[in-house]
Amino acid sequence: MTKATENLYWKQNLWIVATLLAIWFVVSYVAGIILVDWLNNIQLFGFKLGFWFAQQGSIYIFVILIFVYVAIMNRVDKTHDVHED
Amino acid sequence: MSVQTWTYLIVGATFALYIGIAIWSRVGSTREFYVAGSGVSPVANGMATAADWMSAASFISMAGLISFMGYDGAVYLMGWTGGYVLLALLLAPYLRKFGKYTIPDFVGDRYYSDTARLVAVVCAVFVSFTYVAGQMRGVGIVFSRFLEVDINTGVIIGMAIVFLYAVLGGMKGITYTQVAQYCVLIFAYMVPAIFISILLTGNFIPQLGFGGTLDNSSVYLLDKLDGLNQELGFAAYTDGTKSMIDVFAITAALMIGTAGLPHVIVRFFTVPKVRDARRSAGWALLFIAILYTTAPAVAAFARLNMIQTINGEDGRGTLRTEAPSWIDNWEQTGLIAWEDKNNDGRMYYAAGEQNEMTIDRDIMVLANPEIANLPAWVIALVAAGGLAAALSTAAGLLLVISSAIAHDLLKKVVMPNITEKQELLYARIAAGFAVFVAGLLGIYPPGFVAQVVAFAFGLAAASFFPAIFLGIFDKRANRAGAISGMVVGITFTAAYIVYFKFINPDANTAEHWLFGISPEGIGLIGMLLNFAVTYAVSHLTAPPPAEIQDLVDHIRVPRGAGAAQVH
Numbered sequence: 001m002t003k004a005t006e007n008l009y010w011k012q013n014l015w016i017v018a019t020l021l022a023i024w025f026v027v028s029y030v031a032g033i034i035l036v037d038w039l040n041n042i043q044l045f046g047f048k049l050g051f052w053f054a055q056q057g058s059i060y061i062f063v064i065l066i067f068v069y070v071a072i073m074n075r076v077d078k079t080h081d082v083h084e085d
Numbered sequence: 086m087s088v089q090t091w092t093y094l095i096v097g098a099t100f101a102l103y104i105g106i107a108i109w110s111r112v113g114s115t116r117e118f119y120v121a122g123s124g125v126s127p128v129a130n131g132m133a134t135a136a137d138w139m140s141a142a143s144f145i146s147m148a149g150l151i152s153f154m155g156y157d158g159a160v161y162l163m164g165w166t167g168g169y170v171l172l173a174l175l176l177a178p179y180l181r182k183f184g185k186y187t188i189p190d191f192v193g194d195r196y197y198s199d200t201a202r203l204v205a206v207v208c209a210v211f212v213s214f215t216y217v218a219g220q221m222r223g224v225g226i227v228f229s230r231f232l233e234v235d236i237n238t239g240v241i242i243g244m245a246i247v248f249l250y251a252v253l254g255g256m257k258g259i260t261y262t263q264v265a266q267y268c269v270l271i272f273a274y275m276v277p278a279i280f281i282s283i284l285l286t287g288n289f290i291p292q293l294g295f296g297g298t299l300d301n302s303s304v305y306l307l308d309k310l311d312g313l314n315q316e317l318g319f320a321a322y323t324d325g326t327k328s329m330i331d332v333f334a335i336t337a338a339l340m341i342g343t344a345g346l347p348h349v350i351v352r353f354f355t356v357p358k359v360r361d362a363r364r365s366a367g368w369a370l371l372f373i374a375i376l377y378t379t380a381p382a383v384a385a386f387a388r389l390n391m392i393q394t395i396n397g398e399d400g401r402g403t404l405r406t407e408a409p410s411w412i413d414n415w416e417q418t419g420l421i422a423w424e425d426k427n428n429d430g431r432m433y434y435a436a437g438e439q440n441e442m443t444i445d446r447d448i449m450v451l452a453n454p455e456i457a458n459l460p461a462w463v464i465a466l467v468a469a470g471g472l473a474a475a476l477s478t479a480a481g482l483l484l485v486i487s488s489a490i491a492h493d494l495l496k497k498v499v500m501p502n503i504t505e506k507q508e509l510l511y512a513r514i515a516a517g518f519a520v521f522v523a524g525l526l527g528i529y530p531p532g533f534v535a536q537v538v539a540f541a542f543g544l545a546a547a548s549f550f551p552a553i554f555l556g557i558f559d560k561r562a563n564r565a566g567a568i569s570g571m572v573v574g575i576t577f578t579a580a581y582i583v584y585f586k587f588i589n590p591d592a593n594t595a596e597h598w599l600f601g602i603s604p605e606g607i608g609l610i611g612m613l614l615n616f617a618v619t620y621a622v623s624h625l626t627a628p629p630p631a632e633i634q635d636l637v638d639h640i641r642v643p644r645g646a647g648a649a650q651v652h
Contacts, residue, residue, distance in 0.1 A: 006638060006641070006642060009641075009642065010641055013641075017174045017175065020170070020174060021170070021171075021174065024167065024170050028163045028167055028336070028340075029333060029336070029337075032159055032163060033159075033329060033332050033333050033336065034329065034333070036156075040323065044296070045296045045297070045305075046295070046296035046297050046298060046305035046306055046307050046308070047295075047296040047307065048307070048323055051156055051307070051323045052296070054156060054159035054162070054163065055151075055156070055158065055159050055162050055381040056162075056292060056295070056378050056381065058162075058163050058166075058167070059162065059163070059166050059374050059377055059378055060374070060378070062166055062167055062169065062170050062370060062374070063367065063370050063371050063374050065170055066169065066170060066173045066174075066363070066366055066367035066370055067367045069173060069174055069363060069367075070173075070360070070363045070364050070367055073178075073360070073363060074360060077360070077643055082642045082643055082644045083360070083643060083644060084358050084359060084360060084643050084644050084645075084646060
């Protein structure tokens with residue numbers, strides 16, 4: 001397990017985390033707070049879309065984000081041979 | 086059978102269950118006491134984390150708060166869930182690889198400093214004690230309302246139960262009890278929610294009923310609620326009243342604070358492997374999300390019910406003599422009050438001058454089963470659920486305090502030569518002492534407990550989160566940087582909160598706030614200050630020693646995590 005491999009592994013980790021956190025930020029702060037009034041013009045069944053993101057939708061996406069992270073990292077760990085047995 | 090008999094039965098049964106688990110899981114080593122031997126499966130750990138997380142506030146108060154705040158309630162919904170993404174992606178796997186027992190362990194080792202360790206100990210103890218005061222109070226309140234014992238007696242009974250399974254089983258006892266408590270609390274929360282969803286919208290899934298039409302009509306529930314709110318002089322339910330920057334800051338302070346709370350972070354030390362830490366965070370959030378996506382539905386249903394019941398179908402107000410029994414019952418507890426301002430014998434609820442009703446937020450969840458005419462055992466179940474929520478959180482907090490004293494303070498700093506058996510004894514004594522003080526705080530609460538809990542989040546966001554995050558992601562972060570950052574973050578946040586909440590509460594309005602951010606949200610600024618100071622000071626002073634930089638490399642890679650203990 002060389003330093004070079006560790007660095008590549010770390011860089012990939014950072015890239016994955018940054019992407020997932022960008023989504024995290026968009027569904028909560030952007031869709032649920034900053035753009036909420038504009039999104040409220042769109043109707044999703046009985047919900048105004050902005051309100052839905054703020055009170056329900058963002059939470060579903062948070063759960064999905066974590067499980068996606070788990071799946072991706074398990075694969076990445078194996079690719080770089082840093083996984084646990 | 087009366088509600089009270091049912092409550093004794095159901096609550097008694099759940100308590101017997103917790104004590105049984107305590108005896109089954111009694112521990113013999115410090116590793117078991119602090120981190121359950123790191124042998125808890127990710128699903129069980131996720132369930133325990135969820136119960137640990139959802140306190141009396143989540144169970145009883147949150148839906149009520151949301152029902153009065155409307156859209157603004159999103160600060161709690163997003164704030165108390167979004168932090169788990171931060172935990173899973175930024176902290177949990179690395180702390181598990183680090184492999185020790187507590188946050189001060191990490192801070193002390195990573196920043197090669199007993200001063201840093203002690204700063205962390207003080208923060209951990211303070212944050213945890215403020216938080217636990219609210220839980221013991223919650224235990225007392227549930228006892229007094231449902232079992233008709235005096236609040237203080239209720240607190241003492243709660244203390245005794247927690248004492249048993251925390252002192253006997255440490256983290257192992259607490260974890261498995263929390264699994265049982267999760268099952269109790271989620272069942273207790275969902276049963277009334279499902280019934281009321283069917284009643285109001287015809288849909289048995291509350292999350293869908295929330296976005297559905299009112300039964301026997303084509304009007305959407307939320308549209309009806311918006312309309313009613315506005316007619317009565319309130320803001321539309323889906324609009325809220327807080328400014329955007331305040332909503333942003335409070336949500337951020339709560340999310341980041343979540344990822345900095347010692348009793349939550351320590352839950353990721355108890356799983357066997359690094360990859361289990363990530364997965365456990367996912368399971369935890371899934372279990373938490375079941376309640377947190379139901380709560381806003383419950384909030385909307387409860388508000389609609391309340392307005393229609395009090396103001397009647399025609400909006401002129403229901404005659405007090407014809408009011409349903411739940412209003413009579415709750416009036417006796419003083420949580421709902423009516424002042425007939427216009428002497429027409431009718432109750433009326435609105436914004437402004439014409440309002441005749443004073444309603445405690447906590448009613449909304451607790452009265453729900455009665456509003457929906459559910460049987461007595463459901464009401465008793467809600468009591469057991471509220472107790473499960475409060476006790477599970479209290480136990481997690483007490484473990485943090487106990488380990489901070491016995492492990493971080495005594496073993497690591499003051500008396501390094503004590504044996505493991507002695508450390509275990511001290512840990513048990515410290516747990517007992519912490520239960521006792523928590524009970525005292527429950528009996529003599531430091532006023533406005535809910536505000537003090539918000540304090541805990543702001544402090545965690547401004548002190549721990551930056552120190553741990555930079556400890557993992559920035560090798561240059563050094564001792565001087567971390568200590569200065571933590572001190573600046575805590576001092577700024579604490580001073581701001583103490584000023585506006587305690588010293589000069591009259592000035593606690595938007596025009597006096599920094600950037601328009603309330604004390605509940607100021608942790609965000611404290612966190613940014615901590616980051617800035619830590620970064621600047623770390624770069625202006627010597628880098629950390631080579632073995633610390635190696636430590637950081639070591640924790641960034643999953644392979645080689647400390648073995649779990651078989652049990």
